[in-house]
Amino acid sequence: MNRQPIGVFDSGLGGLTAVKELISLLPNENIIYLGDTARVPYGTKSHDTILRYAKEDISFLKTQDVKLIIVACGTVSSALSVEPINDIDIPIISVVKPAAKAAINKSRNNKIGVIGTPATVKNGCYERTIKEFSDAEVFSKACTLFVPLVEAGHFGENDPLATLAAEEYLPEFKEKGVDTLILGCTHYPLLSDVIKKILPNTELINSGAETAKEAKELLEKNNLLNDSTSEGTLKCFVTDNIEGFNDNAFRFLGKDFKQSAELTRL
């Protein structure tokens, strides 16, 4: 049993969709969240820069004495799948493998789609991971504008801009007969209703939610669960723009967010 917090990070607010699932699955755990809002987005940056930022994010979480680090960012998870950081002495979980495995389990016709940032799709990690565990066909597409749309508040089911962007990116998955689509970026669950309008019969895999399930299993297996019976705390840090974070965090968490984030410099 272990009362240390779980550390979660993302380039911005998207990773809070993983925190939402984590709170639901492990309500007694304390969580430290870091959003690198001074350098968001990561998904249009180069592999080397993403890796450099990820190392700084992880170093910060280590100063918070966390027992587990969750990389709640599809872009960073992709970069780490190619070049893992080996000198971390605490467990680290990324979104790629849990999401890939969930998609393999869900798909009935072995045709899996992946949407993500340009960096994630260029990296090809979801495809490689799915191929490692199955013989499914994989179709990937970068949805470059989805992150800016979500960050600008354009994600409601009837939002015209989000709908038009989805109409540009998604029809090819229907043409290919994809029955399961991985939302390979933690911002994308907010666009689920919009995506379902274009792909009504496709199972959507929420990579953050799948990773939260894997985190629970890992903590159970290693006897690291928090045995407290009181509700866990969520403490958030951002590298910029506290105001925007506090104004919008509730959308990602799906509930009121009363605590204020703290500013930190990486």
Place this chain on the structure above:
Amino acid sequence: MNRQPIGVFDSGLGGLTAVKELISLLPNENIIYLGDTARVPYGTKSHDTILRYAKEDISFLKTQDVKLIIVACGTVSSALSVEPINDIDIPIISVVKPAAKAAINKSRNNKIGVIGTPATVKNGCYERTIKEFSDAEVFSKACTLFVPLVEAGHFGENDPLATLAAEEYLPEFKEKGVDTLILGCTHYPLLSDVIKKILPNTELINSGAETAKEAKELLEKNNLLNDSTSEGTLKCFVTDNIEGFNDNAFRFLGKDFKQSAELTRL
């Protein structure tokens, strides 16, 4: 007479629209360009962070022995209008004042519109500057998605997403009777054709182009023009993603761009 280069910087590629005008007006000048592509965009970040990044950008250009610095970024220009950096010993020109003056000169009905990033519009610098020199009415609107749209290549006259975004942001300028609109972000000139579809009778002020004119005047007045008769050089530095820069720079420059950018770390 002075053969030192002119330094120009922006968060990303947008500032190249100012470089385009600079090359046209001052073909014999050497230009050093810096795009902070590792931290782009600036327009959704806080004042303090924008200012911190701007200081680092300026410090880099000073190492290049420039005779003049052009802040070819509406967001940074706005931040500097509130909090100028005083310890620079070389002239520095920002886009705000030249664009504001050009709009005042162009407008016949004294109703001027301003579009920019969220940070620029929140800052209110264009409005303050216009009021300083005239009694014009000013209407401002943050066009949050214009930068991501341009960066993702969505700026053609018939691009559906760019058109829909313009339809969301711009009709109110027509309703207010605005006859002159400042493109308060150096990315926006690429959207001119899209903007003109919504506001066909509105004069568009290209803030980068106006700033290039002011740069020419300043160099003339201070006897700092390059007296060489050979064509000037353009040397570009980026903090990330050289490939993306080289692939897209020509769109902003309006001509082929053969030199490769160099990577620098700020």
